[in-house]
Structures are given as structure tokens and as C-alpha cells.
Amino acid sequence: MSHSSAVAGEATYFDLHTQGLGYLNRIREIRPKRGKPFLACTIAALNGPTEAPEYRYFDVTVCGAEAQQLVNRYASAVDQGRKVLMGFRLGDLWTDLFRYSRGEKSGETGVSLKARLLFVSWVKVDGKLVYQARPKAESDDAVAAQASDTSAIAQPV
Secondary structure (H helix, E strand, C coil): CCCCCCCCCCCCCCCCEEEEEEEEEEEEEECCCCCCCEEEEEEEEEECCCCCCEEEEEEEEECCHHHHHHHHHCHHHHHCCCCEEEEEEEEEEEEEEEECCCCCCCCCEEEEEEEEEEEEEEEEECCEEEEECCCCCHHHHHHHHHHCCCCCCCCCC
């Protein structure tokens, strides 16, 4: 449940967060026909054994001023083809169906994992630690510890 205390008449929520580490990709500003523009990106999250990790791709909306600032700060590194690895926390995970419009899967239905990027705990560019957030709680310490043990991770294709 949300960390805020419930006051009479105040809504409370159950929070579902996903933490991990992954590569930052496809940073872009989305300008919907209705509504405000927002920052989005794709995170290629690492999963499985460190010798042969698999990737889970999350298409995320970047939420919060700090997360937006960090994603924008490293956008040029991503555009230059550099490897930007980060520890992250996602919230509000959902799926979205789409139809492939080209390629060998053209006409088939696909599933996209969507979420909100809530927090960036650390960032490495080409293996060098360039940002480390101050831990706010013990749960963040586990993600921060991952930052120090990423040297054996295979790079995405």
C-alpha cells in the first residue's frame, strides 16, 4: 500500500513496483493529439544468468522531474550508440496489444510491456559509473548494489 498514511476521505493505493537494471534506448518525446507531450523511452531489462542474460523490453513513460532530467542528460550518449546501463524502478505495469505492420511478423499481433519509470538509482555509460542516487530506503540499497556488479553482463545485440 502507498507509504502515505490514510486520512479520513483520502484515497490509498496498492503499489506494484518492478526493480532491475537495463539498457536505455529509444528516448523520445511523445506529442499526443490530445493531452500534454511526455518523455518516453525503452528499457532493455536484463533477466536470467549473468553469462547469458535475456532481455525484457519495457516501453516506459518517464515520470518525475528527477527521472526526466536523468533520461534527458544521457540521451546524447544513447544517440551516439554508447551503452547506457541503469538501475531503475518501474510502476503501474500493464500490457498493450499491437499489430506488426512490416517484417516477417507483418499482420501478427504483438504484446508490449508498458510502465512508468519512477526512479533511476544509478547510471553507467560504457561501463563507467556516472550517476549514483542517494539511497532513500533499504529497498533502494538492493538496486544500488547491482550497479557495482555489472561487469560480467553481456551487451545487447
